[in-house]
Amino acid sequence: MTHPGPPTQLFFSTPAQRAALARERFFEEGEQPTGLVNEAVLQSWSRCNAAGKRTRDRIEAEPLSALRTDAALRHSRLLRAAASPALAQLEQALAGTPSQLLLTNAQGVIVCTGQRTPCAAESALPALARLGMDLSEASLGTTAPGIVSATGKGCSVLANEHFNEAILGIQCAAAPIRGVDGQLAGVLDLSVEGRGFGFDAYALIASYARGIENRLLQLQSDDLLVLAFHADPALLGTPLEALAGIDGGGMVRWTNATAARLTGAQRGLPALEVFGQPLHALVALARHPGPHALCLPNGLTAWCGARLQARDGAGALTPVAATCTTPPAEEPPARSAAPRTLEEAQADSIAQALQAAGGKVARAARALGVSRGVIYRHLQRKS
Structure with missing residues (x-):
C-alpha cells in the first residue's frame, strides 16, 4: 500500500503568496482570511464590498474637474506650505529610486506630487499620480492613502492587497497628517510599481509625515x-x-x-x-x-x-x-x-x-x- 507524498508546499512563505491566498478566500470563497494580510486591508476590502464595488471595475484615470481641483488646492494651502520643505528633502532622498511621492488632502485628492525616475514595468501609476486625482476608497478601492483617508491610521498596502485588479502591480505606504483640531488634514504617500521599494517605505514616510504635521500645527x-x-x-x-x-x-x-x-x-x-x-x-x-x-x-x-x-x-x-x-511679586515695582x-x-x-x-x-x-x-x-x- 502506498501513501500520498507530503504536499509540495506546507506554508505560504512570502507576503505576496499570503495575499494571493487571502484574495482567493475572501473574493472567491467568501471567507475572512484573518492572519494572511493586514487587518486594515481586510477591513478596507469589506468596506469596498459593502459599497458595491467590484474588483474588475474600470478605474477613472482622469483628475477631478478644474473647479474642484482648484478648490482642493485652495483649501490645502497651509498643508502644502507645511509640506514643501519635507517634500524637497524627500525628493532628494528618493532621486535614485522609481518611487512616486504624493500628498493628498484629507479626502484623498492629490494636492502635490513629486518628481520620480520612471520604472520600465509601470503601467497604472503614471495615470494615477497626477494633481487632482482622487485616491480614496470610493474611487480606487483599497490603497494605502485610501485607507488612511478612511481611518486616519497609517498603513502599507502590497501589490495584490489592492482591491481593484487594475492596480495590483502597485505598492504604497501612507501616513496621516493632523491639524490643530486633531482631525486628519492630509496624507503623505509613497508608491512604486513593479519590483517594490527595496527599503522600509512606511518608516520613512511616517517620519516625514510627523515633521510635516509639526510644521502645519505651528502654521495654524x-x-x-x-x-x-x-x-x-x-x-x-x-x-x-x-x-x-x-x-x-x-x-x-x-x-x-x-x-x-x-x-x-x-x-x-x-x-x-x-x-x-x-x-x-x-x-x-x-x-x-x-x-x-x-x-x-x-x-x-x-x-x-x-x-x-x-x-x-x-x-x-x-x-x-x-x-x-498678575506678574510675580518679586518683579521691581517700577517696571511697567x-x-x-x-x-x-x-x-x-x-x-x-x-x-x-x-x-x-x-x-x-x-x-x-x-x-x-x-x-x-x-x-x-x-x-
Missing part, C-alpha cells in the same frame, strides 16, 4: 504661544519633538502626539496644570534662545523652548512677559505692567520696534523677523 497657530519640548534636548527641532499651543487665556489649545505622551494631558486643560508654570513664566521662555529645563507636574524634566506665533505664521515677535495673570494678553504683547513689541526703527516699517519688520504685512495690519488696527 495664529497668535498662540508655541512650546517645543522633550526630555532629550537633542530631539528638539526634529520630527520627534513635543509641541503644544497655548492661547492668551492660558489654555492648551492643541498638543501633538509626543506632547500628549510626555505630559499625559490633552488639549483643553490649563497650561499651569499641564506644565506647572503660569502663562507669564512660559512666555518668558521665549525671551532667550536655547532650551530651558522645565520640571513638569508629573516629575519629568523636559527641555523647553517657546515662541510667540504671529498671525501670518511668521517667526516670533520680540517677546515680552505677556500674561493673563506687562500686557494682559498675547495680542497685546505682540502689539507692544511692534510699537517698540517701530520706535527703534524711526517709524520705518521695513526696518521694524526685519528686526522682528516678520513680514511687513504684520506691521501694516497692526497700524490699520490702531487707526
